[in-house]
Amino acid sequence: MLDAAKEIAHVLGEDAVSFDADVLEHHGHSDWSTSNSSERAVAVVYPRSTDDVVRIAQICHERRVPMVPFGAGSSVEGNFSQPHSGICIDFAYMDKxxxxxxxxxxxxxxxxxxxxxxxxxxxxxxxxxxxxxxxxxxxxxxxxxxxxxxxxxxxxxxxxxxxxxxxxxxxxxxxxxxxxxxxxxxxxxxxxxxxxxxxxxxxxxxxxxxxxxIPQDTSVAVVAFPSIGDAAAAASKLIRSGIQLAALEMMDEAQMRLLNQHGSETVRKRHWAEQPTLFLKFSGTTDAIKSDASRASSIIKPFSGGSKFHFARSKQDEHDLWAARKEALFTMVSTRPPGTEIWSTDVAVPVSRLPEIIELSKAECGQLGIFASVIGHVGDGNFHVAMLYDPSNAEQKQAVARCVHNMMDRALEMEGTVSGEHAIGIGKKECLVDELGEDTIELMRTLKLAMDPKWVMNPGKVFDLKTHAKREG
Amino acid sequence: MLDAAKEIAHVLGEDAVSFDADVLEHHGHSDWSTSNSSERAVAVVYPRSTDDVVRIAQICHERRVPMVPFGAGSSVEGNFSQPHSGICIDFAYMDKxxxxxxxxxxxxxxxxxxxxxxxxxxxxxxxxxxxxxxxxxxxxxxxxxxxxxxxxxxxxxxxxxxxxxxxxxxxxxxxxxxxxxxxxxxxxxxxxxxxxxxxxxxxxxxxxxxxxxIPQDTSVAVVAFPSIGDAAAAASKLIRSGIQLAALEMMDEAQMRLLNQHGSETVRKRHWAEQPTLFLKFSGTTDAIKSDASRASSIIKPFSGGSKFHFARSKQDEHDLWAARKEALFTMVSTRPPGTEIWSTDVAVPVSRLPEIIELSKAECGQLGIFASVIGHVGDGNFHVAMLYDPSNAEQKQAVARCVHNMMDRALEMEGTVSGEHAIGIGKKECLVDELGEDTIELMRTLKLAMDPKWVMNPGKVFDLKTHAKREG
Incomplete structure (x- = not known):
């Protein structure tokens, strides 16, 4: 592997290759990720063109060295980690x-x-x-x-x-x-x-x-609900109404409480109801938005238990309301107790099952006595659970892992998926087999082997070589 | 092959297999299609379940017999024809x-x-x-x-x-x-x-x-333009405006003239301007449509040379206006002179190139002295040319084929595709190579061979076996 890196340095220039330990660490580990492997790449290489990538691939392919592409390092399932070491390819200079x-x-x-x-x-x-x-x-x-x-x-x-x-x-x-x-x-x-x-x-x-x-105009509305079930029922009616919403997001009472306590000044000063809350984004022509918002308000009314339908009165108001949604993850990460880590994961289910899986998952996480919150892209049946845990507490970590796996099993029972938008990486490989079955995974493996018979393209992700291990030696 | 068919009849029952010559002909040829092969399947089989299809596949795979799926038979590039004979699988009874x-x-x-x-x-x-x-x-x-x-x-x-x-x-x-x-x-x-x-x-x-x-409401507007260029320029502005159109269609003056002459009574009585014409479909809430239509009308005005923006005044009016678009192909086919056939094809280009390719293609077809018309899904940069020609006139047929191929070459020069919505079938295989190049086709072939090493799944479509012929014997 080191020889491959040296050959790349020879071909692309010394500047295009880094062996620096800090650089390797930065490219092999992320605090945001729920899945990190212990191995690191032997070098990070920086191509500047498609032709540079061709040379890197030829060298690695010839020597059977794993190639792991690296973008911003913000993925959360270990998608860019290097469980089999190899060469990390960073696209920082291919930014044109x-x-x-x-x-x-x-x-x-x-x-x-x-x-x-x-x-x-x-x-x-x-x-x-x-x-x-x-x-x-x-x-x-x-x-x-x-x-x-x-x-x-x-x-x-x-x-x-x-x-x-x-x-x-x-x-x-x-x-x-x-x-x-x-x-x-x-x-x-x-x-x-x-x-x-x-x-x-x-x-x-x-x-x-x-x-x-870019739409002529956008706006935002926010409504609190007595329960997750009510919020989800209202969401379902909205989705079916044909109103062209740009986004339909839900945050639970834990997340709203956190914003009241630790949000930015703009967000804190609103004193949010600490209840499950829907965030609606409208987009289109100004007239259409007015009409959509008024229809949405009537659809929601029977479910909101008298809560107000806060429709943004100005561009500033729109920005401030949506800020609460945008700050959520950051607020949670930046205010977490020292020593805790965040386990953030997502699943997606057919939309009618969303309230049920959220309520079951919240109930289970709630029993752990740690901070756990739900943010849902409810318009797509997709939601995130984030839990703060103490990684030095093996029992707690195991309990959190169990919660996550139970949630994924529940999603599968409901004909859902173990990954709505974070992909599989190394974190969800076993779950993918549960989701699709061995025959479908075997077809993916057949395609992978046909295209990458030496198994050098980001190996160890999505699924394992397994039954073909013999063939590959 | 006949043995395979007999074995299928044995396993699925005699009723599930037809050897009738008329049935074979109906499943192997279509007047609507621009591409028909001379071979026919040896039998048509009618599965009733996934398990039936499994049995058919096992038998055909074992005996290396081609399997060609058949739906409604309305595709136009020979997608269901049987150039290598084999078994045609008709899904008429899998309609649940x-x-x-x-x-x-x-x-x-x-x-x-x-x-x-x-x-x-x-x-x-x-x-x-x-x-x-x-x-x-x-x-x-x-x-x-x-x-x-x-x-x-x-x-x-x-x-x-x-x-x-x-x-x-x-x-x-x-x-x-x-x-x-x-x-x-x-x-x-x-x-x-x-x-x-x-x-x-x-x-x-x-x-x-x-x-x-289903949207709360829909409506339709129609506008005539002095030239294809004006219609396309207006279309481009509409697309960029962010108005949520459900459809944006164009028909040329030849097509409008045909509707005046041979359309249904409803359509004929309108006396359409025999000019390039845009058909706009709106959908959404009733209020949003009103606002969208008024915005669309102002956007179009500078391009329409004073033509009226016909916005449907009632549901009946909406239906009647859209009928002109819906009847177009049928009117052309049903009123074609005896003995003529229709050559209908489609390409798609980046939207800014649409007026240019339509004008060039119309000019070339116009020189042939036959009926040729253009119907465009202009919102997607996709359009159809239909030409009526005499198949017994070899020179004319060749000239039409040349027109079609020149249009595809032109689409490729403009970074477009040889097939916007009809797929490749047997009719456009060579053009697909021109479009994507040998390396990309070779990757498709690698995938196909990995999944179908005996090359029995609808063989002869999309691309040919070619360089792998040796490997397969």
Whole structure:
């Protein structure tokens, strides 16, 4: 492996390779992640072009050295960790916007581009990429985990916004999955095969993203409910109504209490009801929003037990209301007691089952006597549970792990998934087998082996080699 | 092959297999299709369950007999023809709705379900599957060609509405690609790999479709323009405006003239301007539609040369205006001169290039002295050209083929695709190589060979075996 790194340094230049222990540590571990492996890469390499990636792949493929792509390091299931060591490929210097086509409403970017930066750079043309993951995330990682966020209810997930990909395959072959039209039924959908494959099938070096027009206007409304069940029932009616919501989010009473205690000044001063709360985002023309908000208010009324429907009265008001939703995770992380760690996970179920799984999971977490909160993308049947635990307390850690696994089992019983938007990484491999069964995993393995027979592309993620271990020696 | 058919008859019963020449002809040729092969299947088999399909696959796989799935027979690129003969699998008896989950907004169906029937059956719950291909199409074929239609601008294409698939693989193994949540980032997106694969990777036997709420209201507006360029420029402004159009369609002056001459009485009596015409469909709340239509009218004004913005004044008016768009293809086919055939094809380009490619293609077709018209899903940069020609006139037929191929080359020069919504079949295989290049096709071939090493799943479609011919003998 070290020889491979040295050869890469020889070919790409010494500056393109780092052996620094701190750099390796930073690329191999994350406090945000629920899954970290103990191994580290032998080197981090920094390509500047697709051709650089080709050379890296050729060298690693020849020497059977694992290649692990690294974006912003903000994924949470160990997606970029290096359980089999190898070479970590950091796309920090592949951060260029290659071509912006406002009239076609698309943009071609390198994988290291940050999505918030991208959206600021193209806003003048009235366009945006409508994903909403962690603000640190880069396009390459977003592609590889099929990310989403609060906008998914209206705009879908990453897979819905990628028009084509340039991918370097295991042996260094460059392919382009498609051309640039917005609609396409020509040949296999290779684009969608790579989106969400976590770099296990190839390394994405260029991404063409479809863009959406920035809505003429947006607004926000917030309503508290007597119970999770009431909030979920109201959410279900809203979803079925056909009102075009941009987002529909829920936070539980624990999360609201935390905002009253530790939120930013703007958020704290509102004195939120410490009850399950729905956050609605509207977008469209100003007139349509007014009409949608008034319809939404009537739909919600029978469920809210008299709580007020807070509709933003100004742009400042809109910003402040939504800030509560946006600050939630950060507030939890920044105010956690010293020594505690956060276990954050997500599942998704058919929307009708959401109240049930949230209530069961909350009840179970509640028994542990630790801080646990729920934030739900209820419009998609997807929610996150975050728990703060003391990692030095083995019993507590085990209890938290049990809670998480019970929640995943419950999601599967309800025909749901163990991962709504964080992908599988190393953290959820066993659960994926439970979700899909051995025959489906075996098909994924067949595809992986056909494309990467030496098993060098981000090995140890999504699923294991297992039954093919013999073949590979 | 005949032995395979007899064995299937033995296992599934004599009623499940037909050797009738008329039946074979009906399953092997279509007047609507631009691509028909001369070979026919040796038998048509009619499974009634996934297990029946497993038995068929096991028998065919064992004997290396081609399996060709058949839905409604309305595809147009020879997608269901049998160039290597084999067994045709007709899903006419797998036409059950297996489970309808209105609260989850999804439905589980067999592949033989017709989409218009499905939408009538679930309308009582306020839900629909928002695709809009040929009214005869069945879900299995819609999955396999990644179909779309006029609703794609707002709702996307088939790939965006399939939550999971049950698939019988070449050797008879049953897999399920995913479970039933609306959002998912767990493992490879096998669902999207099978959508659009035209039955070359496996046989779809169950489909879970996401459903959309039926909008509170819809309406339609129609405007004529001095030129295709003006219509396209107006369309581009509309798309960028963020107005949530359900559809944005264009018909050229030839198509409008035909409607004046041969449309249904309702359509004829309007005396349409024989100019390029945009058809706008609005959907949403009644208030939002009013506001959207008024905004659309102002956006269009500078381009329409004084033509009126006809906004439907009643439900009847809405129906009658849209009827012109819906009747277009049928009017052309039913009034064609005796002995002529129709060549209908589609391409898609980045939206800014649409006026240019339409004008160039119209000019070229115009020189042939035959009827040629353009219908465009302009919201997606996708359009159809239909030409009526005399198949007994070899020179004319060749000239039409040249026009079509020049149009595809032009689409590729503009970074477009040779197939926006009809898939590849046998008709566009060479063009697909031009579109994607040999390395990308080779990756598709690698996947196909890994999943279907005996090359028995709908062989001869999408791409050819070629370089692997030696390996396969």
């Amino acid at each position: 916007v290659i071509a912006f086509h406002p009239d076609d409403m698309d943009v071609v970017v390198q994988p290291g581009v940050n999505w918030v930066d991208l959206n600021s750079r193209i806003a003048h043309a009235g366009l945006f990429a409508p994903l909403d993951p962690s603000p640190t995330a880069t396009i390459g990682g977003m592609v590889s985990t099929n990310c989403s966020g609060t906008n998914a209810m209206r705009y879908g997930t990453m897979k819905d916004w990628v028009l084509n990909l340039t991918v370097v395959l295991a042996d260094g072959t460059i392919i382009k999955t498609r051309r640039r039209p917005r609609k396409n039924s020509a040949g296999y959908n290779l684009t969608s095969l790579f989106v969400g494959a976590e770099g296990t099938l190839g390394i994405v070096t260029e991404v063409t993203l479809k863009l959406a027009p | 709705v297996i489970a309808f989950h209105p609260d989850d907004m999804d439905v589980v169906v067999q592949p033989g379900v017709n989409w218009v029937d499905l939408n009538s059956r679930i309308a009582h719950a306020g839900l629909f599957a928002p695709l809009d291909p040929s009214p005869t199409a069945t879900i299995g074929g819609m999955v396999s060609t990644n179909c779309s239609g006029t609703n794609a601008m707002r709702y996307g294409t088939m790939k965006d509405w399939v939550l999971n698939l049950t698939v019988v693989l070449a050797d008879g193994t049953i897999i399920k690609t995913r479970r039933r949540p609306r959002k998912n980032s767990a493992g490879y997106n096998l669902t999207s790999l099978f959508v659009g694969a035209e039955g070359t990777l496996g046989i779809v036997t169950e489909v879970t479709l996401k459903l959309a709420p």
